[in-house]
Amino acid sequence: MAGTNALMTLENFINGKFVPCNSYIDSYDPSTGEVYCRVPNSGKEEIEAAVEAARAAFPGWSARSPQERSKVLYRLADLLEQSLEELAQAESRDQGKTVTLARSMDIPRAVQNVRFFASSVLHHTSECTQADPAGCVHYTVRAPVGIAGLISPWNLPLYLLTWKVAPAIAAGNTVIAKPSELTSVTAWMMCKLLEKAGVPPGVVNIVFGTGPRVGEALVAHPEVPLISFTGSQPTAERIIHLSAPHCKKLSLELGGKNPAIIFEDANLEECIPTTVKSSFANQGEICLCTSRIFVQRSIYEEFLEKFVEATRRWKVGIPSDPLASMGALISKAHLEKVRSYIKKARSEGAQILCGEGVDTLSLPAKNQGGYFMLPTVITHIKDESCCMKEEIFGPVTCVVPFDSEEEVIQRANSVKYGLAATVWSCNVGRVHRVAKKLQSGLVWTNCWLIRELNLPFGGMKSSGVGREGGKDSYEFFTEVKTITIKH
Numbered sequence: 001m002a003g004t005n006a007l008m009t010l011e012n013f014i015n016g017k018f019v020p021c022n023s024y025i026d027s028y029d030p031s032t033g034e035v036y037c038r039v040p041n042s043g044k045e046e047i048e049a050a051v052e053a054a055r056a057a058f059p060g061w062s063a064r065s066p067q068e069r070s071k072v073l074y075r076l077a078d079l080l081e082q083s084l085e086e087l088a089q090a091e092s093r094d095q096g097k098t099v100t101l102a103r104s105m106d107i108p109r110a111v112q113n114v115r116f117f118a119s120s121v122l123h124h125t126s127e128c129t130q131a132d133p134a135g136c137v138h139y140t141v142r143a144p145v146g147i148a149g150l151i152s153p154w155n156l157p158l159y160l161l162t163w164k165v166a167p168a169i170a171a172g173n174t175v176i177a178k179p180s181e182l183t184s185v186t187a188w189m190m191c192k193l194l195e196k197a198g199v200p201p202g203v204v205n206i207v208f209g210t211g212p213r214v215g216e217a218l219v220a221h222p223e224v225p226l227i228s229f230t231g232s233q234p235t236a237e238r239i240i241h242l243s244a245p246h247c248k249k250l251s252l253e254l255g256g257k258n259p260a261i262i263f264e265d266a267n268l269e270e271c272i273p274t275t276v277k278s279s280f281a282n283q284g285e286i287c288l289c290t291s292r293i294f295v296q297r298s299i300y301e302e303f304l305e306k307f308v309e310a311t312r313r314w315k316v317g318i319p320s321d322p323l324a325s326m327g328a329l330i331s332k333a334h335l336e337k338v339r340s341y342i343k344k345a346r347s348e349g350a351q352i353l354c355g356e357g358v359d360t361l362s363l364p365a366k367n368q369g370g371y372f373m374l375p376t377v378i379t380h381i382k383d384e385s386c387c388m389k390e391e392i393f394g395p396v397t398c399v400v401p402f403d404s405e406e407e408v409i410q411r412a413n414s415v416k417y418g419l420a421a422t423v424w425s426c427n428v429g430r431v432h433r434v435a436k437k438l439q440s441g442l443v444w445t446n447c448w449l450i451r452e453l454n455l456p457f458g459g460m461k462s463s464g465v466g467r468e469g470g471k472d473s474y475e476f477f478t479e480v481k482t483i484t485i486k487h
C-alpha cells in the first residue's frame with residue numbers, strides 16, 4: 001500500500017456527518033495504475049448506524065410536502081452544477097474516462113437527474129373511480145416505502161447514483177447508498193453539499209465498501225424494504241437471493257448485448273459516427289453501448305471500410321487530453337477480461353480489423369501502467385461466439401452482414417439480454433416495424449442515447465427487472481394503497 005498519509009481518504013456519510021472507518025480499500029487511478037485514494041471498507045456495523053440514522057430521519061422527511069422536498073432537490077442540483085468542473089475532474093481521475101466526457105455527460109446528467117425529479121415529484125396524479133353500484137368512491141394514494149437501499153456501479157458513478165438518490169428522496173424516502181468501491185469519490189464529494197442544500201441529517205446516508213461485505217449487509221437488512229441496483233447479472237442474482245426472505249421490492253438494471261441494425265438505405269454519414277460513439281463511448285463501459293453491428297449485405301463492405309476508418313480516428317489518450325475520445329478502462333482485471341474476448345475471437349478464426357493487437361497505442365511514460373486499450377472491431381465472427389453472446393463491457397464491437405429483415409430480427413433477439421438497440425433506415429414503416437419486434441427495453445432509430453427521462457428506462461430478459469424514469473421511479477419508490485369510501 002502507498003504511504004497512507006499521502007492518499008486522499010474518504011469517509012462514510014451517516015446521519016449528516018463524515019465518519020471514519022477502521023479499515024480501507026486502495027482505489028486506483030485507471031490512467032496510471034497507481035493507488036491514489038483510500039475507500040472505507042465498511043461492514044455490518046456501518047450499515048446498522050446508517051439504518052438507525054435513516055429510520056430516525058424518515059418521519060420528518062416523509063412528512064414534508066413534495067413542494068418542500070422539491071426545493072431541497074433544486075438547491076442540490078444548483079450546488080452540483082456550481083461544482084461541475086471539480087466533479088468532472090474527480091470523476092475522470094476515479095473512473096478513467098476523459099475529462100471531456102465527464103464534463104459534457106456525466107456531471108451535467110447528474111445535475112439533470114436531480115432537477116428532473118425535483119420537478120416530476122410535483123406532477124404525479126393518483127386514480128379514482130366512482131361508477132360503482134354500491135355507492136362507493138375508490139381512490140389510490142401513494143406513500144414512501146421507507147429506507148431505500150441503492151447500489152450503483154463504476155461506469156457512470158455520479159450519473160447513476162443521482163438517478164437513484166433523487167427520485168427516492170423526492171418521494172419522501174430516506175436512503176442508504178453504496179457506490180462502487182472502484183469509483184467512490186464523487187459520491188463522497190456530493191455528501192459535502194447535502195447540508196447546504198437543506199438535506200436533513202439521516203435522509204441521505206452513503207456507506208462505502210465492497211459488494212460482498214457492505215453491499216450484502218445492506219441488501220440483507222430487514223429494515224431496508226427496497227433495493228435499486230445497477231450492475232452485473234451475477235450480482236443481481238445474489239441480491240435476489242439475499243432479499244428473498246424479506247420479499248423486498250427490487251429494481252435491477254443490468255447489462256446488455258445491444259445490436260445496431262443498419263439497413264442498406266441508412267444515412268451512413270450519420271450512422272457511422274453515431275455507431276462509433278455508441279460502440280466506444282466511455283470506453284464501451286455503458287450498458288447501452290452497441291456491441292453487435294448487423295449491416296445489410298449490399299452495403300457491408302462500404303460500411304466496414306468507413307467504420308474502421310472512423311474507429312481509428314476515435315483517439316485513445318490520457319483522460320486530461322482534450323483531444324482524447326476515450327480514456328482508460330476501470331481496472332487491470334477488467335482490461336484483461338476485455339482482452340480475453342479478443343483473444344478468443346482470434347482463436348475462433350475471426351478477423352480483428354483494427355485496435356488490440358493490430359494498431360499501436362502510444363502513451364506518456366507515466367501512463368504505461370494505465371488500463372488502456374484501442375477500440376477494436378471484430379468481423380467474420382459467428383453468432384454463436386461468446387463475443388456475440390456475452391456482455392464484454394469494453395471498447396469492442398462485432399460487425400456482421402445480414403440479408404433480410406426477418407433474419408436480422410431473429411439474430412438480434414437471439415441473446416439472453418434485451419436492453420437497448422439502434423435501427424438505421426430512412427424507411428419510417430420499417431423502423432417502426434423492426435423496433436416493435438426487437439426484444440429490447442429501449443430502441444433508438446437513426447440516433448443513440450437521446451434520453452427522455454419521463455419514459456420507462458430498463459431492459460427485459462437478462463437485462464433486468466423493472467423500469468425507472470419519471471412515473472416509473474415514483475411508483476417504484478412508493479407503495480400504493482386503494483381506499484374505498486362508501487357514502
Ligand SMILES: NC(=O)C1=CN([C@@H]2O[C@H](COP(=O)(O)OP(=O)(O)OC[C@H]3O[C@@H](n4cnc5c(N)ncnc54)[C@H](O)[C@@H]3O)[C@@H](O)[C@H]2O)C=CC1
Pocket residue numbers: 151152153154155178179180181209210211212214215216219230231232233235236238239253254255256286287334391392393
Ligand atoms: N451498468 C451495467 O450494466 C454494468 C454492468 N457491469 C457488468 O458487471 C461486470 C462486473 O462489474 P462489477 O463492477 O464487478 O459489477 P458488480 O455488479 O459487481 O458491481 C456493481 C455494484 O454492486 C456492488 N456489489 C457487488 N457484489 C455485490 C453483492 N454481492 N451484494 C451487494 N452489492 C454488490 C458493487 O460493489 C457495485 O457497487 C462488468 O464487467 C460488466 O460486464 C458492471 C457495471 C455496470
Ligand SMILES: N/C(=C\C=C\C(=O)O)C(=O)O
Pocket residue numbers: 153155156160163230231253285286287288451457
Ligand atoms: N444504467 C446505465 C446507463 C443508464 C443511462 C441512462 O439512464 O441514460 C449503465 O450504463 O449501467
